[in-house]
Amino acid sequence: xxxxxxxxxxxxxxxxxxxxxxxxxxxxxxxxxxxxxxxxxxxxxxxxxxxxxxxxxxxxxxxxxxxxxxxxxxxxxxxxxxxxxxxxxxxxxxxxxxxxxxxxxxxxxxxxxxxxxxxxxxxxxxxxxxxxxxxxxxxxxxxxxxxxxxxxxxxxxxxxxxxxxxxxxxxxxxxxxxxxxxxxxxxxxxxxxxxxxxxxxxxxxxxxxxxxxxxxxxxxxxxxxxxxxxxxxxxxxxxxxxxxxxxxxxxxxxxxxxxxxxxxxxxxxxxxxxxxxxxxxxxxxxxxxxxxxxxxxxxxxxxxxxxxxxxxxxxxxxxxxxxxxxxxxxxxxxxxxxxxxxxxxxx
Numbered sequence: 001x002x003x004x005x006x007x008x009x010x011x012x013x014x015x016x017x018x019x020x021x022x023x024x025x026x027x028x029x030x031x032x033x034x035x036x037x038x039x040x041x042x043x044x045x046x047x048x049x050x051x052x053x054x055x056x057x058x059x060x061x062x063x064x065x066x067x068x069x070x071x072x073x074x075x076x077x078x079x080x081x082x083x084x085x086x087x088x089x090x091x092x093x094x095x096x097x098x099x100x101x102x103x104x105x106x107x108x109x110x111x112x113x114x115x116x117x118x119x120x121x122x123x124x125x126x127x128x129x130x131x132x133x134x135x136x137x138x139x140x141x142x143x144x145x146x147x148x149x150x151x152x153x154x155x156x157x158x159x160x161x162x163x164x165x166x167x168x169x170x171x172x173x174x175x176x177x178x179x180x181x182x183x184x185x186x187x188x189x190x191x192x193x194x195x196x197x198x199x200x201x202x203x204x205x206x207x208x209x210x211x212x213x214x215x216x217x218x219x220x221x222x223x224x225x226x227x228x229x230x231x232x233x234x235x236x237x238x239x240x241x242x243x244x245x246x247x248x249x250x251x252x253x254x255x256x257x258x259x260x261x262x263x264x265x266x267x268x269x270x271x272x273x274x275x276x277x278x279x280x281x282x283x284x285x286x287x288x289x290x291x292x293x294x295x296x297x298x299x300x301x302x303x304x305x306x307x308x309x310x311x312x313x314x315x316x317x318x319x320x321x322x323x324x325x326x327x328x329x330x331x332x333x334x335x336x337x338x339x340x341x342x343x344x345x346x347x
Contacts, residue, residue: 091133126178134187195333205288232333274311
């Protein structure tokens with residue numbers, strides 16, 4: 001099962017798994033955090049007609065015999081329990097969540113409902129249905145006030161600066177508890193600024209492209225003094241699949257005298273998934289301008305609440321353990337996104 005398959009990363013991951021022959025059930029509530037039509041169009045691309053999608057109804061893809069979809073809320077405990085009991089999933093990848101750092105400042109309860117209540121329902125369902133591996137989306141946001149670069153999964157992450165980040169850190173703690181108590185193999189995935197075709201409208205690349213094409217100013221926070229480990233979605237999906245195929249077995253060398261936060265004696269692991277090549281925001285904008293052949297009018301603004309000035313991923317353990325190597329440079333990734341954007345919106 002892949003949750004969040006109407007979302008950006010979940011859409012790409014489910015399609016890749018289906019293409020390699022896995023039997024996949026996708027799940028999404030299709031909330032209105034951003035344009036639901038984009039979500040329905042992602043599903044349509046995968047073979048699910050919008051008019052056939054109904055709550056708690058499992059439907060088959062018209063393109064792929066090994067792909068089914070169900071519209072369902074993670075908070076719907078009884079329906080989640082029934083789905084797991086019926087389907088007996090081998091592996092679960094939980095990407096469904098209330099996303100966004102800034103939105104958590106105005107609608108905090110949405111994060112508790114989806115990211116906390118929903119996640120405990122997933123954990124319980126995995127525990128009682130012999131799931132062999134649960135991988136789940138965490139976030140680079142958990143690093144919060146950390147200033148040591150690059151961010152390492154061995155670093156302390158006890159100072160989040162948004163409720164979104166706190167909810168993701170909570171997921172890691174909850175997952176470890178279930179790994180320890182019930183032997184459920186769990187892997188947390190700390191994603192770093194994912195971008196690419198079919199991306200989210202609330203993310204920088206989408207916002208900048210839309211504004212520049214419309215001859216509108218772009219909002220550049222922290223006066224452009226931001227650094228992000230922009231990671232192309234294909235590299236993210238490659239990393240996630242490697243994780244899914246390799247459940248953790250526990251670290252025999254782990255000790256509570258010097259506890260490594262990223263591992264445990266229990267079958268528990270946390271990975272960063274990033275590009276390991278941080279880019280200055282102004283350089284990122286310049287690459288967008290070059291691809292579009294237009295110069296952006298920039299509105300320089302102070303840092304927003306909940307944002308961090310820089311992110312940079314240490315992916316050493318993912319490279320060493322699973323052979324992960326991100327291969328997509330930012331210029332190529334931006335070109336692929338803009339090619340998709342122009343085609344999708346006809347601009």
